[in-house]
Amino acid sequence: MQDRRLAVLGAIVQDYVSTSEPVGSKSLLERHQLGVSAATIRNDMAALEEDGLIVAPHTSAGRIPTDAGYRLFVDRLLAIKPMSRAEQAAIAEFLSGAVDLDDVVDRTVRLLASLTRQVAVMQYPSLTRSDVRHIELVPVGEARLMLVLITTTGRVEQRTIEVAREAVADEDLVARLRAGINATASGRRLGEAAAALSVLPDSFAPSERDVVRRVIGALDEALIEEREERVVMAGTANLARRPGDFPATLEPVLDALEQHVVLLRLLSTAEGGQQHIAVRIGHENPVTGLQSTSMVTTGYGTGGDLVGGLGVLGPTRMDYPASMAAVRAVAAYVSALLTQ
Structure with a gap:
């Protein structure tokens, strides 16, 4: 009996979603092979209404599902029909x-x-759930470096950094800094990467550390800056x-x-x-x-x-x-x- 009433509820949900009209026992018998009499369907509908699963929107023979009826219908779905x-x-x-x-x-x-x-x-x-995929460092102009952060989720953040002209012209320094940043940060969560990069300047010569700190500072902003989701x-x-x-x-x-x-x-x-x-x-x-x-x-x-x-x-x-x-x-x- 319970299985049959669930079948009746499912039929009511399907018909109401399809037609937007309250569903009566006669239409249920015409559209669905329920294998029972009209009197049985009416009794089942009365029981479903008593349980708060369907309701009459006005004085007619038709019924529509309640929130509880939809919930039971969704919970009893045996499987989500795959798309074609x-x-x-x-x-x-x-x-x-x-x-x-x-x-x-x-x-x-x-x-x-x-x-x-x-x-x-x-x-x-969400940036807080993203990992660092790659960080690019590109000279732009005589005294600027462009920092590009790419995350595993496809987010891209850019920063332009003012540095000494000598640093921009030093291709070896830029290449070593790019390699060091990626070796330290790639594959890490953004917050973890920011913490790991804090000690990177120590691995460079004292004369190079100022530009390294500038780049790391800009990268910190990109890694840990709070953003509105x-x-x-x-x-x-x-x-x-x-x-x-x-x-x-x-x-x-x-x-x-x-x-x-x-x-x-x-x-x-x-x-x-x-x-x-x-x-x-x-x-x-x-x-x-x-x-x-x-x-x-x-x-x-x-x-x-x-x-x-x-x-x-x-x-x-x-x-x-x-x-x-x-x-x-x-x-x-x-x-x-x-x-x-």
């Missing part, structure tokens, strides 16, 4: 055309918004295409979406791994303005390390299996891109 090979190929082709990290992020949110018809959000890779969105207009899914107005939702600190908290990657999909439904959202929405998120990263989060946000009347599949697939491709 054509969809996977399209994702790979679209993301592989990115030219830099900014382009990767921009393409990711536009792709997710297109695939799910929801609002897509993505957190830029960034979130990028796409597809906000998708919310306006479904105004009936929001009880009163879109204003609280749009106000919440403008608060990037709120989105960063919701995109937190502290729990779970890259295969973990988090689903917050309706009143499970800690932000009042988003309690008429659902959010599907996951983490992405390099190797086993998570460096950021991405996901989609939309009304609770969401195609959860499809949204979960899209979020997981896109996160996997983004992670693969960052490790190249």
